[in-house]
Amino acid sequence: MSELNATSAALLGLLHEGPKTGGQLVAAATERFGGFFSVTRSQVYRELPALTEAGLLRLGKQGPRSSQQYAITPAGKRAFKSWLNTEPGPDNVRSPLILRLVYSGTLTPKQRANLVESARAQYAVKMDEARNAAKTASDPYEKAAADFTVSYNRAIMKLLDNIPE
Numbered sequence: 001m002s003e004l005n006a007t008s009a010a011l012l013g014l015l016h017e018g019p020k021t022g023g024q025l026v027a028a029a030t031e032r033f034g035g036f037f038s039v040t041r042s043q044v045y046r047e048l049p050a051l052t053e054a055g056l057l058r059l060g061k062q063g064p065r066s067s068q069q070y071a072i073t074p075a076g077k078r079a080f081k082s083w084l085n086t087e088p089g090p091d092n093v094r095s096p097l098i099l100r101l102v103y104s105g106t107l108t109p110k111q112r113a114n115l116v117e118s119a120r121a122q123y124a125v126k127m128d129e130a131r132n133a134a135k136t137a138s139d140p141y142e143k144a145a146a147d148f149t150v151s152y153n154r155a156i157m158k159l160l161d162n163i164p165e
Contacts, residue, residue, distance in 0.1 A: 019060040035149030
């Protein structure tokens with residue numbers, strides 16, 4: 001594996017904490033950085049075999065219901081450290097909500113109101129989760145990321161407030 005993609009790097013970072021199954025990685029990714037970086041189940045299960053084949057992971061213990069644990073190897077730790085030290089490039093926001101809002105002028109007022117209210121309810125939950133994560137983060141880097149997630153959710157709520165009826 002010549003260069004890590006962000007999803008692979010996210011998985012290697014999570015595996016620094018100890019071996020995990022694919023399902024545990026999905027849950028940990030959602031909890032740890034789901035507010036600003038999404039990792040889907042299909043991405044995780046696509047990346048794990050490639051990382052193992054590249055020697056960055058090794059198979060760990062067999063878990064319940066034939067789940068397979070993965071553990072990071074010394075080569076995986078080096079690859080992750082190398083990835084951390086590379087230029088990240090531009091960030092790209094990929095938001096299905098914002099895309100819908102861009103075209104929401106074609107909706108009826110009732111449809112647009114439903115879209116906005118549904119999104120507002122979802123982001124209120126995300127805002128509460130982000131605030132709790134920011135309050136409980138003990139690591140200063142996790143705290144900074146959690147504070148960003150709060151700000152991002154606040155920005156989405158402001159965007160929703162600015163959508164004309």
